[in-house]
Amino acid sequence: MDEYKGKSLSWRVAGGVIELALDCPPANEIGLHMLDDLECFTSTLTALESKASALILYSKQKAGFSAGADLRELYTEAQKMEMSFAVHGVREFLERIHTVLNRLDSSPLTTIAAVHGVCFGGGFELALTCDLIIADKMARFCFPELRLGLIPGFGGIPRLKRDIGNAVVRDLLLTGRSINATKALSVGLASQVTAEGEALRVARATAAQVTKFDRTTAAAAKRFIKPIPSSELRNEIDIFCELFTKPAVMEGLRKFVENTGAHPYLP
DSSP, X not given: OOEEEOSSEEEEEETTEEEEEEOOTTTTOBSHHHHHHHXXXXXXXXXXXXXXXXXXXXXXXXXXXXXXXOHHXXXXXXXXXXXXXXXXXXXXXXXXXXXXXXXXXXXXXXEEEEEOBEEEHHHHHHHTTSSEEEEETTOEEEOOGGGGTOOOOSSHHHHHHHHSOHHHHXXXXXXXXXXXXXXXXXXXXXXXXXXXXXXXHHHHHHHHHHTTSOHHHHHHHHHHHOOOOHHXXXXXXXXXXXXXXXXXXXXXXHHHHHOOSSOTTOO
16 A cells, blocks of 8 residues: 555655654644554554655644643553553553564664654654654754653663663653754754755755665664663663552543643743
8 A cells, every 4th residue: 555544643655755754633643543644554564665765754734743642541551450451451551562663773774863843751762663764943852741640651761772872862761852953963963954834845955865775784783783771671661660559650640631821841
């Protein structure tokens, strides 16, 4: 299938490049619907990889790449059940999303995230599966999970540790502050910064460059320089589920859900 449109995303293949577009208003929150669509995409990825050399992830939503996990859905579902059952559901969701993101991370294609606006929490973790992040100058990156009494749960810290220095990882994790595209470029998180509204165009130009090279060689180079931090990823799920039982988490989620601001996900 060279084109597909789901509830929260779509994809197409053209000119040796797969384009995966996130499109779930208001800000591409990653909940059950998007997880279903991402699983659908990765289930067809092996077939698509035979037709392409590169994959671009981008957002059609004005707010940005993704504001992260769907916290309203998480809180609403958790409130319906005893904590032991809620934790079981959280673990199941995390294992599913880790399977999807590990598949994207390990794809032999050269993968590019074209990022604009908010790239927070789980959305940031999705972008980190990509080989290259090309950031609009207005993009912002953040791990706000400590405000909820949690750590990032979609594999963000092991992947960020793999890619950049620990000082930056600790700052993002422990302060919850966001960084802009210029800072992301200076610390090696982003590979390019573009003018406002130009990230997707530059990502497409970069992908076109990638298609000029032998894809077998490119895949071998990627395997060499980008190992999957498997044991740390499994440990992350355990820590997240342990923290999820703490009263501070439900209180943090309640405050988020009751926030009537236009953008409650902003720090």
